[in-house]
Amino acid sequence: MDFKNFTMPFSINPEYSKKVAYFSMEFAIDQALKIYSGGLGFLAGSHMRSAFNLKQDLVGIGILWKFGYYDQARNHDQTLQPTWTVKMYSFLEDTGIKFQIEIHSAQVWVKVYYLDPEIFHTAPMFFLSTDVPENDHISKTICHRLYDANESTKIAQYVLLGKGGAKLLDVMNCERDIYHLNEAHGLPAAFYLLEKFGGDLEKVKEKLVFTTHTPEEAGNEKHNINLCHDMSYFSGLSLDEVKTIEGVEDARFNHSLCALRMARIANGVSQLHGEVSRKMWSKYSRICEIKAITNAQDFKYWADKPLFDAKDDNDSVLFDFRKKHLKKRMFRIVADQTGNLFNPNIFTIVWARRFAGYKRADLLLHDKERFERLLNNPKYPVQIIWAGKPYPMDYSAISTFNTLVEESKYYKNMAVLTGYELALSKSMKQGSDLWLNNPRVPREASGTSGMSAAMCGSVNLSTDDGWIPEFAKNGVNSFVTPQADYDNMSIYDQDNFDLENLYQVLENEILPTYYDNPDQWRKIQQNAMDDVKVAFNSDRMADEYYKQIYTV
Template identity: 55%
Template structure:
């Protein structure tokens, strides 16, 4: 595809090794607390990528969605259980580019999509373009497409993919086109179909798959998608047959894997899992591993960084106590509970989903209560995270933890898990707890930023952890069970090993061997930087995906 009408504006001359023009599509980006267009890990990852691309002077732009109501505001009901609230957002720091394109949605061939620009100087990212259908001239239903991130209505979700994919591709075309089009997860799949029809070759399309979870690998009826305008034009029956699997379905991940020249999983273990998952489908691209990472400059506390660089263990310890007090002020504000900055503080905080097992500590309540009631070696636990607003199982787990914590002064469940609270928890925790069922957490990056901030990972050996872990030297890792066993047996195995690890290793080391604890803290920081920073990741994408 020839480049035309060149409006591709970078705030710098791109570095030689990063000169290829790349358009990076993602349904969510966690850039800044004040830009509420993200839900969880996918957004945090994409936001860090945009920051590191800017720091490295890469010739890359971001394409996302301008969600009018964001994901949701996490609030409480009268009994402190979870309440979801949707508030309209306005962002005066975004610039109306004047770029307006049209996409066909269902029977409407003229749905307008307008692009708004986030300038690099605002938050330190590459130029980013956010798409909205809340545009004068669109009918009411069309204007609501970009209201809610991951809308529960199936037709709206399909429309959102078309807006991100085809609308986003047309915006890139209006900017002059790209050398490489990168889909971060399958949500923007229509981009690949549109681009193929415009003469963009397979060599210009790359794809990242993020999860082995079924919900993250959307699959919908092919004929229905065809009627909705998913492919950018109406495919003939013969054309559609070539795209469908499972008796008439379109799997977004499989289609993206087939259309891309190369794809990547987001950790080495996920690379093994992903290749095994999709090996039976013909025509898919090679799947390599590029492990997810996070932006050090954005996430790491400056004083902890300086103390680590000078190997000043005492300064890290004193700074940690300051940061714990800041976190505990938030705990008291939300729950009325006063926590002790000298006590071992365990944090479980991430997107709430059943397989992540926020409630694993409660598997044997009697044993857990005995642990947290030990006055000689006190333990405090804080949970935080956002369930998907229609995931009633995850919401029930959240509410169960709320009710359980009411009876214990050293347990708390926080709301408002967004960038600011996430940072506060990572800075204020002693232990960052990670308990997904093995093979189901493709990467999981929160433990990386926790380690940067002198928090010790206690984790199952899943996602990125196998690439990082030196058990009892930079973290504590639980023994691996058989992931093919029934869920109940997996949970029992992991819970008992978690109690053993806490009772025999983690808690005694913190209280009785403080020098050893600080050594583990320092080693954790040293091992996470630079290998698990997004400068490495953003460089890998050019080396292993874009430039090949």
């Protein structure tokens, strides 16, 4: 392939002929390609698969992380040990393209790798690397660790993604109508375009669209504007010019706010998150319209086809047999990692996602007495599994993970697994009976893990946040805890309120249904599978991006 004159390697569906470049710090494409940390990557990976399914004129642009996010290992006492291993990918093609961009006021070489659509059935994808002999050590390390803890390195990563990705499109003569930023990490692309268009912000706005995933202002990244300037973030713009665009007088540069002022249109990632975002940013002038396109997951990738076939054939015996088989398969992983032998006839709860404070991984343990009763209930026995990757410098989240590990040593029906990536995620969704999700409302912008769990016959138990209000029919396709007036509650009171309701639903509704009325439980599973299949399939999402964001 002639990468200097790149053309799409498949025929484009005329419905999706608008030319799009999609910038993301992470993509969860396949277990073999470890360039993601969590939900943002899972979402971006499903988007790339659906772009392929629908034959859209879209290319993905990311970074080839030399060490990935990190590898989750254990210390001798089973607690968390982050390890860093160089990754090698023979299936990526060296494009032969190398060019320079300015990062940290120096010229840095960028090398480009290509993922052919046929390998994992994705949109064509390009990954940028600075780990080349021509660069000094500091420049090489820009692409070493996803979400590096060092502030300067992190900003340099944003410059690499945004400015490097935008320049790559020019080098390849790959003209794009739309530059889609999945979160504000790729915002330097906007400043690259601004320089290219001679300072014409309106021309930049014609091309730029922005997806925000953060439901509170404090969670949106801010960095010292002078540091960003020194890191060549603004492609030659003076600080005064940047401040005129961003519109904030203090020394903190707000990436998301600036993206909302440079984009033509933006979107939140659930209907609730759209409302929260519009309210959150409404105090600022000159921001673009914020719509809502609810996140989704690729049905073809996540769903268990034999389970769906049994459901569609109305074969309850085969359906139950298949689900039990999937549980047994997952329990082999549990046994291998922990030495605990789980029983496929016992109700199995899974909490698995990124470890972050607001997701409250250990909420059930806040009432130790009740937790003990739950795990030792002879009438309604329970098994419970946790998995997830804390950010390697988030010591609070690591402490939560390690506390769960310590607690698991006292129960043969409790396990904490490491290595939460695509393969383990898929196995846990297929093998769980209940997918537990208990974030503080309204901190979860969308949350997509419950979608792919429902595609595998795992029933959601969730607080009423993110995508759940659009999906859940309590007691019919899922279980949802009641909402309180969270705005007027302390975090302590909110946690206690949600904890009490989680236990109430578990003890009085879910467990009796599973054990005493298996036909009803199967009906709930199958309702969830039916309701998630189309509405929360990423083909729907990729179609909506074209029709509601790219072409308006």
